[in-house]
Amino acid sequence: MQPLIDNARTFGQRPEEFAKLAEGQSPQVLFITCSDSRVVPALITGARPGELFELRTAGNIVPPLASAHPTAEAATIEYAVEVLGVRDVVVCGHSHCGAVGALVRGDDLTAVPAVRDWLAHATPRPAGAAEDPAVTEGVQSHVLTQLLRLRSYPCVARKLAQGQLALHAWYYEVHTGAVRAHVAQTDTFEAL
Secondary structure, three states: OOOHHHHHHHHHHOOHHHHHHHHHOOOOOOEEEEEEOOOHHHHHHOOOOOEEEEEEEEOOOOOOOOOOOOOOHHHHHHHHHOOOOOOOEEEEEOOOOHHHHHHOOOOOOOHHHHHHHHHHHOOOOOOOOOOOOOOHHHHHEEEEEEEHHHOOOOHHHHEEEOOEEEEEEEEEOOOOOEEEEEOOOOOOEEEE
């Protein structure tokens, strides 16, 4: 913890670098990814403060839209699309994902009921080989499922129909740093 505290102490000693951020934000991208500490969107993309609007959830899950009890995830997506006017949404899964691995393997999650119930939103169960520690196929199929789920959000569907929004599926390899993007024409994930 001490290195984090030391950095936080010196971080605010450069106010000239941050003054403009007080004027507001206008990110062009909503970046939806996993809560995993090895996945750092700004590091992966090189984004500076104010350039990415982030939504991080266990397993980069986009939950079903529920009008009776809106989720924080739905509110974040709606805000990014309707208020901030993002032009792109990236759903980025990653190798060695514990959440997707648990789904692929069918792990017993009774000891962590909140995790179990959250992962139930990942339906259908991702395909993939249970013996693959990187769960590559599982994560990639899961990312595509989350893109489909995003399309069911009315604000996203409307902006897509108007040509004002684009959706992207990415796969990040934590063990190499490589990023692959889904190419619809070939239905494969290829290097950016």
